[in-house]
Amino acid sequence: MNKNISKEYDVIIIGGGATGAGTARDCAMRGLSVLLVERHDFATGATGRNHGLLHSGARYAVTDHESAAECIKENMILRRIANHCVEENDGLFITLPEDDISFQSQFVDACKSAGIGTEILDPDFARRIEPSVNPDLIGAVKVPDGSVDPFRLTMSNALDARIHGAVLLTQHEVTGVVKEQNRVIGVVLFNHERKEKVKYYAKIIVNAGGIWGHHIADLAGVNINMFPAKGSLLIFGHRVNKMVLNRCRKPANADILVPGDTICLIGTTSERIPYDQIDNMFVSRKDVDVLIREGVKLSPALTATRILRAYAGVRPLVAADNDPSGRSISRGIVLLDHQERDGLSGFITITGGKLMTYRLMAEEATDLICKKLSVDKQCETAEKSLPGAEKSEHPLSIATEKVYTGANISQKSAKDRHGTLAKNISNGDDYEDSLVCECEGVSIAEVKYAINELHVNNLIDLRRRTRVGMGTCQGELCACRAAALLCESSEKSGKAKDDLANFLQERWKGMLPITWGEGINEIQFTSWIYEGIYGLKPDNN
Amino acid sequence: MKFDNIIIGGGLSGLTCGIKLAEQGKKCAIVSSGQSAIHFFSGSFDLLGKIDGQDVKNPLEAIKILPDTHPYQRVGIENISRLVVEAPRLLDRAGLNFFGKADENHFVLTPMGIMKPTWLTIDDFTRFEQNDAFPWKKAVILNFSGFLDFHTLFVQDGLKKYNVDTQIKNFAMKEFEAIRRNPSEMRSTNIAKVFDSGDALDEFAQKVNQLSEGFEVVLLPAVFGLFTKNVALNLKAKVNKPVVLLPAIPPSVPGIRSQILLRKRFEELGGTYFLGDIVEQGTFKNNRLVAVQTNNHGDIKLEADQFVLASGSFYSKGIVATREKLYEPILGLDIDGDTDSEKWLDEKFFNDQPYMHYGVKTDSGFHALKNGKPIENLFVAGSVLGGANALKEGSGAGISLLTSLHVAEQILK
Known part of the structure; x- marks a missing residue:
């Protein structure tokens, strides 16, 4: 598939998640020669192990204004550029008798200030438009949530990168970083298919390895303080709900039920785990208990719905540089220029963030790369559609017809x-x-x-x-x-x-x-x- | 309604037990909820194929070292030695011709091209004497175009180990055009229906002869004879070289035919087969089961002197697991299995899964236990019994056949 592979590139991107694939696409669209390397397959890390929720940002509106505003902006962009990966289901934030209804007005105000459209619904009306919802609800707010298929989204980005000349290598694991004095000039890879070592060189190496970026930074001799947080989810055997169901309260465990394709899924739990456990993700009985207990509150039908599968992903949370304890954790985008931070040139890290903001992360990373390479080209990823979504005559109603x-x-x-x-x-x-x-x-x-x-x-x-x-x-x-x-x-x-x-x-x-x-x-x-x-x-x- | 014996479950053990009892003049009823494990019958019945992952040569001898809790040990070696002779005869009387020896396993070729030890093989399939050689050197593997449930490349890969020179050929027939048009219709039972009647088999055999010219043997998926007997044998007679059939993905055509023939035999002997009915509860009195109630019969109770529970394992819903506990769903019998649900499963798919050993608890005479006490007239047979991982041992059919015959003998005493 990748014929005539060159050994030298402008950019090597490490990581085949949404961020890596998005960065490869952005760089390739701006005319850079790009190599993307991934140790397993696309979307095998946190990218493919989450809700697949097209956040409206409402979830963060009260607690994190900046994230909320980023989310709604990217949400609208993804509906345009990736409509074949998106289901425009809308979402409900419901208030149950055990929740404080006064939170609702605070929530609606916060959404408004972040630019998220809301509509307060009468509980009766909410029950009619979403029959699976807990009938005991005492309040409901409609928001522009949706569902997004992270596998398709990542693959579309990778495909578009390839269309723009990028070379993609899956099953290639970074085992070393090639340095020349204080500069990173290449990577050593192990090709799992052929069981052999290969080296590639580039002017800039981008660490987009998600939680595994901690280890990649280690190989380059710099330290990033990452705190892996495990989030577990359950997939149910059929699509119980039409709309995304959330609880109208401060974000907590297992309070989002997302419909997607033929199934729906509930999540997540959140638990700090030791770094050496990140490749050993398992869902415990306790996690399952919490997910079922909370999920049933959103939609009682889940009690009688078969669970197909449980899985867990690891959020790459990054501690602030001045806080090694990890108490002050950022959930926002983290872009590290290791030249400025550590005196190591040719190496940058893009991490933190969320699936929703992968494109923005890619844009910020690519802006930095272009600045370093003195390339003066604007980002176009927010305007140009991804392959599969480019035709306007492909109506969303068809894409989501089930x-x-x-x-x-x-x-x-x-x-x-x-x-x-x-x-x-x-x-x-x-x-x-x-x-x-x-x-x-x-x-x-x-x-x-x-x-x-x-x-x-x-x-x-x-x-x-x-x-x-x-x-x-x-x-x-x-x-x-x-x-x-x-x-x-x-x-x-x-x-x-x-x-x-x-x-x-x-x-x-x-x-x-x-x-x-x-x-x-x-x-x-x-x-x-x-x-x-x-x-x-x-x-x- | 009153019967001499009522059997709950219409799979291999229920039918075997019912036929044996009916042959001895008992008035029997079988209550069957529908399909059974015979529907994914491989073509062979295993007695004991493996111990600790090693092929067993002489099952009758190897049975002796099984633990005392194993169903075979509970039947007793002497009884087993007698019943292994009787089982193929009973099948034969139902029109199912099986061949093989209990004191020497033969081998069959699996769809992965691997030789597997087994006890009895139905005459559609080929029995091999060795597991390290294939009798022919040049083989053609034939498949119907668009039939995805037979994997020629896997067979080819397996045969490579026996140094067989193979070629794969796909071919189309006009008879399949209609079913191929619907993407989910090209399945084994629909192919078999085409060959059940009419001239399609002749045309097919001619084609096989053409395509196999220059080869010593022909390998084909086992899609012959659904409602009609002898289709596979007729095909073999028309093809001018040996034909080796291999199982396809279930449902199994020879399996469905076997189920039909067994049921027919039972009914011809005067047995009553309630199909699509489910036993919902039983009436117990003084450690005896007096009657059962079924879904279709409502408040008309079915009474009998003796009952047999042959309701199968988990996939037949003979045993049910909830998040917290295991239970026997029909009569609430005691379960032989771990009460701690964390211990049911092993994290490696291919390991010996603990849940596979679970079943209904019985006393040494195969009487079911309820609240720790044996029910005098309720016997348990087949895969609803615990005490063995029939998958790992290759003992599933053997346990079904032999425990049900043994239980029938207890009833007839």
Whole structure:
């Protein structure tokens, strides 16, 4: 995919999350030569492990005016440039009998001053427009929240970076930073696919590694004080709510229920964890208890809704430089110019922030890069649409239409997922139209498109690109079909079997904390098929 | 309504038990909620395939070292030795021809191209004597275009280890044009229906002969004979070289046929099969189960002298797990499983999962326990029994067949 890779670039960006991909896009659009490196796959860190909430900013309005204002601005930009990744669902901030209703007016005022449109609704009316809401509510405020698919958003940024000439390398982990006196001039990478070391050089190296940026900074010999905060979420088996449901009170645990695609999810908890645990994310029973207890308060229907999966992400919180204890933590954007801060030139870090502000973070980072490279070009990422969203005749009503009927389920779903890029997915042929994943309507053609065009190395990557195996059956039957297609394209059958085993283990990790009821029935069935009938083992090859 | 025996569960063990009892003149009813594990039947019944991950050569001998709590030990080695002879005969009388020996496992080829030890294999499939060799050197793997539930590349990869030179060929037939037009219809049962009647099989066999020219053996997905017997055998007769069928992703065509034949046998013997009905509760008196009530029969109670619970494991809803506890949902029987829900699961998917061992608690005579006391006329058989990880051992079908025959013998005593 990346032919004629050069060894020298203007910029190397470390990290394939939303920020890294966004920065790659911005830099490439401003004419810089760009290399993006990612140790696993796009959106595997905090980017892909959150609510997928298109914040209106209302959540922060009372406590953090600046974040709220940033959010609503970026919210409106994303609706324009990434409409195929966004569902304009709107949100409700509800007041329950146990909450203080007087907070509502303070909340509405704060939203107003941040530029967030609000509408106070009569509780009766709120129950009518959102039937899943807790019927005991005593107040409701409508805000322009929405849902955003972080996998699609990140991939669209990466694709656009590629269209503008950037080179993207996934499965490439930074193992060292090449320095010349007080200047960073390159990175040492380990290619996990080929199991080999490679070096690339650039004028500027950007550390966009999220929480892992702490370690990358270490490799460069500078110190950033990061405090990992784990946030756990639960995914439910179907879409209970139409609108995003929030509690109208100061932000707390498990008080947001976000609908997205075919599911909805509740989160998050928040817990400081030691840095050495960031690659070992697990959701505890206690987390699950809190999430269910609080989630049911937003929508009582969750009591009877099957939980598909639990997962956790790590927020990259950065301590102020003068506060090593981490008591004064910023949730805002942190852009560090290590030349000024540490006397180390050629190296910058962009971290903190949120998924919502990834574009702004990328813009700030790219502005700094351009300044350092004396490139005088304006940022255009807020105006130019991402690939898949560029056509104005692609109405949002189609992108968010969730009624799948008839024989063209796969075409509708593909359009939903890839926006106008769905035209690159062939259709009309019976074979290509065959469904690989029935839960999510993924066809052979879409799988092939993802394998050929979207940097897919394995089944787990494919899941992020197409939603294969993300539905109710959690990959029970489709995993094997998809593995076979992957195997066809890579011609490495042995690897595909290992891949299948890894995929099942990865799914299992997410099911472990919530496996009871139908979950345990499904997993027993899956085990019998793959291990019993197929004879699959983790060490087949 | 009064019967001699009522069996709760219409899967492999319920039907085996029902057939055995009906053959001996008992007036039997089976209450079945619907599909069972036979619907994902691989084509073989295992007795004991593995101990500690190692292939078992002689299951009858290996059974002796299983723990005392294992269902086989509870049936007793002597009984097992007798029942392993009886089981294939009972299946044979139902029109299901199985072959294999209890004192020497043979091997079958899985859809991953791996040789797996097993006990009895239905005549659709091929039995192999060795697990380190494949009898042919040049094989063609055939698949229907657009059929995603048979993975030719995995088979090819597996056969590489046996030094087999393989080629994969896909082909289309006009009979499948209609089902292929709908993206979710190209599944094994729909393919099988095409071959169940008419001339499609002849045309197909001709095609197979053409495509397999120059090869010693043909590998195909097992999609033959859904409602009709002998389709697979007819195909083999028409093809001019050996045909090896491999299981496809469930539902399993030979599995559904087996279920139909077993049910037919039971009904022909005078048994009553209540399909789509669910037992909701039981009436107990003096440590006996007097009657059960079902969803479809409302307040008409079903009474019997003896009852058999053969309701299956978790996926058949024979055992239910909530967040806090395990329970037996039909009659509220005692469970043999860990009360601490944190201990049910292992974090590695492929490890020996504790929950797989759980089931209904019984005394040594397979009487169900309720509140610690045996119910004199309620027996438990099949995968609803605890005490073994049938998946890891390769003992699922064996436990179903042998415990249900054993329980039938207790009833007939």
